[in-house]
Amino acid sequence: MTTHTERARTAGSTALDLRGVTVRYGDVVALDGVDLAIAPGRICGLVGMNGSGKSTLVKTVMGLVTPDEGTVSVGALTPTAALTPTAALTPTAARKRGLVGYVPQNEDIDGAFPVSVADVVMMGRYGRMGFTRRPRPADHAAVAEALERVELTDLARRQIGSLSGGQRKRAFVARGIAQGADILLLDEPFAGVDKRSEATISRLLRELADDGRTVVVSTHDLRALPALCDEAVLLLRRVLAHGDPLDVLRPERLAAAFGLDVLAEGDRDD
Amino acid sequence: MTDPTGLLGLLLEPLQFDFMVRALLATVVAAVVCALLSCWLVLIGWSLMGDAVSHAVLPGVVLAYIVGAPFAVGALVFGFLAVALIGVVRDTSRVKEDAAIGIVFTTLFSLGLVLVSVTPSQTDLSHIVFGNVLGIGTGDLLQIVLLGGVAAAVLLVKRRDLTLFAFDPTHAHAIGLSPRVLGAVLLGVLALTSVVALQTVGVILVVAMLIIPGATAYLLTDRFTSMLVIAPSIAAVSAVVGIYASYFLDVAPGGMVVLAQGGVFAMVFLASPRHGVLVAAIRRRSRRRAAGRTAVSP
Ligand SMILES: Nc1ncnc2c1ncn2[C@@H]1O[C@H](COP(=O)(O)OP(=O)(O)OP(=O)(O)O)[C@@H](O)[C@H]1O
Ligand SMILES: [Mg+2]
Secondary structure (H helix, E strand, O other): OOHHHHHHHHHOOOOEEEEEEEEEEOOEEEEEEEEEEEOOOOEEEEEOOOOOOHHHHHHHHHOOOOOOEEEEEEEOOEOOEOOOOOOEEOHHHHHHOOOEEEEOOOOOOOOOOOOEHHHHHHHOOHHHOOOOOOOOHHHHHHHHHHHHHOOOHHHOOOEHHHOOHHHHHHHHHHHHHHHOOOEEEEEOOOOOOOHHHHHHHHHHHHHHHHOOOEEEEEOOOOOOHHHHOOEEEEEEOEEEEEEOHHHHOOHHHHHHHHOOOHHHHOOOOO | OOOOOOHHHHHHHHHHOHHHHHHHHHHHHHHHHHHHHHHHHHHHOOHHHHHHHHHHHHHHHHHHHHHOOOHHHHHHHHHHHHHHHHHHHHHHOOOOHHHHHHHHHHHHHHHHHHHHHHOOOOOHHHHHHHOOHHHOOHHHHHHHHHHHHHHHHHHHHOHHHHHHHHHOHHHHHHOOOOHHHHHHHHHHHHHHHHHHHHHHHOHHHHHHHHHHHHHHHHHHOOOHHHHHHHHHHHHHHHHHHHHHHHHHHOOOHHHHHHHHHHHHHHHHHHHOOOOOHHHHHHHHHHHHHHHHHHHHOO
8 A cells, every 4th residue: 555545544534545446347457456545635647558447447436337346435525625524425426416527538429419518518517407407597607617717618609529629628627627526537638638728727627626626637648747746646457656746757667567667577467 | 261272272171171180280299209309319329229119119019909008008118128139139149239129120020010910900000010190080199199298298308318318428427317217218208209100100100200300400400409499390391291292192191291301301411501412512612613713823
């Protein structure tokens, strides 16, 4: 178990807590006894090579994938009282309360679908609306604010598929913001995104963390990691390291995690 | 007051027959409900599912007829049975989904045909297959309006959830909605709608009404809300045109209604200002000509 995980657990306040989580897809072991706790109000970077299990970990927290072993609990925190967690919840219960927002790696959505950017962001609010999901003024206000924060106000009425890849990513981040989730999971939000969009999203994540929200973001941009995150997790089916970004990114660790070192190959059990 | 030989007189002429009024009402209701549903089916890519379920309800309807239960119950049971069987065949064998759908619905449909042939009132067979809109009684009309009303109400009240389900089921799951339940709602409505439409245009042509209006509206707008207005409007107009045409030309009403929908689709397909093929071609050509002109001129 690593220091940051221990620290969060001893402090008694974890936004996310995974204990011995193992996930298999048939014969493929995607996660192998992952033990990881993240304190609220932090930005945690998730790094590791392709196929190291980053997306699987995020999906497990979302309850999109059920672990074969181990448990996932989500702290029920409010942004205003971030440090006074109530009972920890299962992913399902957390979802029902709209606690976790999710920006998927590939929005495998139909680009030609006849919905506008504002419509998509409004979908973030559905969990809070009544039976027919009729938007109230507060919902419209939340959507407008989220769009403004990702700098998409001018494109609000555009059809979602007509946005560029980076703009679309921002739209989905806006949906997570409009949802008002306490925990935001972003799976590679910077892939195929230009510097400006990247800066917008990074600044936004910082603002959210300052509000007391917890952000988990998987990324391949190792250079930007220290500036972006409070802590980092190096993943290769298991947690290889969890700590300050600069510490986690030490060359020998990366060599092991990314298999650049032949010696490190012996460590892998495939 | 009105000139009986004028256009108005011509339009009113069929309405002096009660059966024509009933046919008109039934067809418009069925067409509108089908058209609403078609907006989602087209976007999810469930057209083939629409085909399957609308055929697969046949044995359910016949069995309900035999035991004297409401048609809707039999249709719902067999609609869901079909979907379940398709899932089983697809997931537990190497047969792909399109083949699974083809196998399951044709088998169930055949079961329906066999059941029809052994039930006493044999004449019903062609009515079920091709519809019998001119023979619709007051009781049938009542049932069509009732079931159609239920289907339309469910679709309209839950339209935002269903659209979310069609657009991004993962997000629906993430905010605590159940994509499974929403999918089941849509399939349930599909089974209900099939029963409604069955009596007007028949089992074979139901699928046309479940696809064409939505597809037509999709070519006309980039807003889903507008689709929900355009599709039923097109369907209602086509229904009226089709029934009138069948009266004056003395041709099959079910076929005529679908033909009218197909005609509207063809026009939109060619000439839609947004996504029309012809319009795009003209635009391309004028652009090429403009480009050619600049290239030639020094
Ligand atoms: N649905 C699935 N069925 C079977 N195997 C899967 C499935 N999803 C992921 N895997 C496997 O699980 C392992 C982890 O995949 P995962 O997508 O979590 O990796 P990742 O770290 O997100 O990779 P990337 O950087 O490429 O996004 C890989 O070996 C992958 O092939
Ligand atoms: Mg991934």
